[in-house]
Amino acid sequence: MADEMELLKEWIKTSKNIVFFGGAGVSTESNIPDFRSTDGLYNQEYAYPPETILSHSFYKKKPEEFFRFYRNKMLFPNAQPNAAHKALARLEQQGKLKAVITQNIDGLHQKAGSREVLELHGSVLRNYCEHCGRFYSLEDLMEKKELVPKCSCGGIIKPDVVLYEESLNQKTLEQSVRYISQADMLIVGGTSLTVYPAAGLIDYYRGNKLVLINMAATVRDGIADLIIKRKIGEALSEAVE
Ligand SMILES: [Zn+2]
Numbered sequence: 001m002a003d004e005m006e007l008l009k010e011w012i013k014t015s016k017n018i019v020f021f022g023g024a025g026v027s028t029e030s031n032i033p034d035f036r037s038t039d040g041l042y043n044q045e046y047a048y049p050p051e052t053i054l055s056h057s058f059y060k061k062k063p064e065e066f067f068r069f070y071r072n073k074m075l076f077p078n079a080q081p082n083a084a085h086k087a088l089a090r091l092e093q094q095g096k097l098k099a100v101i102t103q104n105i106d107g108l109h110q111k112a113g114s115r116e117v118l119e120l121h122g123s124v125l126r127n128y129c130e131h132c133g134r135f136y137s138l139e140d141l142m143e144k145k146e147l148v149p150k151c152s153c154g155g156i157i158k159p160d161v162v163l164y165e166e167s168l169n170q171k172t173l174e175q176s177v178r179y180i181s182q183a184d185m186l187i188v189g190g191t192s193l194t195v196y197p198a199a200g201l202i203d204y205y206r207g208n209k210l211v212l213i214n215m216a217a218t219v220r221d222g223i224a225d226l227i228i229k230r231k232i233g234e235a236l237s238e239a240v241e
Pocket residue numbers: 129130131132133134151152153154155
């Protein structure tokens with residue numbers, strides 16, 4: 001492991017166009033659980049699996065049940081950036097890291113100071129009335145007393161989060177492809193790379209410094225140039241000066 005960390009440090013030192021691609025594991029160290037890994041827990045409390053509740057058709061059919069789950073399990077207004085978020089923000093300030101591409105929806109990269117953050121699955125911090133398009137912050141949404149939040153115009157306020165059955169934002173995808181294809185180093189962390197189409201983005205990388213940082217093996221370990229099996233926060237804070 002010492003050798004692998006030395007190599008990671010060396011690559012970061014010599015790279016000028018680093019891109020980070022991250023998943024739920026980046027946020028678990030801020031105590032935001034990955035809802036996919038804890039299905040069993042929710043089954044006792046909800047009649048449907050999270051993937052069903054967080055789908056577009058379910059949102060339309062049973063908004064009360066959707067928002068009960070969403071408010072209880074998806075919102076963490078007090079979560080704080082962890083060592084991984086902070087190390088990535090530092091790397092951007094040093095001019096080395098060009099973008100963070102994330103599957104997370106919690107806004108913690110921006111809270112840590114990162115500026116170029118591409119949110120593939122949207123953000124809980126943004127909410128829009130489905131009828132008039134008015135913007136609501138997370139605080140606005142949480143202040144609404146009714147379970148299904150309503151705009152002053154009567155429309156339902158929908159979180160700007162990509163639900164199952166919904167397509168990713170095309171512009172965000174295109175920007176991600178551009179960043180990854182131009183990167184001289186790609187660091188992938190906190191994801192098992194099983195959620196498509198997001199996971200397929202790393203195929204656009206054309207360099208020879210693809211680093212996977214993940215505690216468990218991923219389905220794409222075979223294509224990595226360097227694999228580090230450590231907690232993402234530990235590994236990044238140690239590697240970034
Ligand atoms: Zn409205």
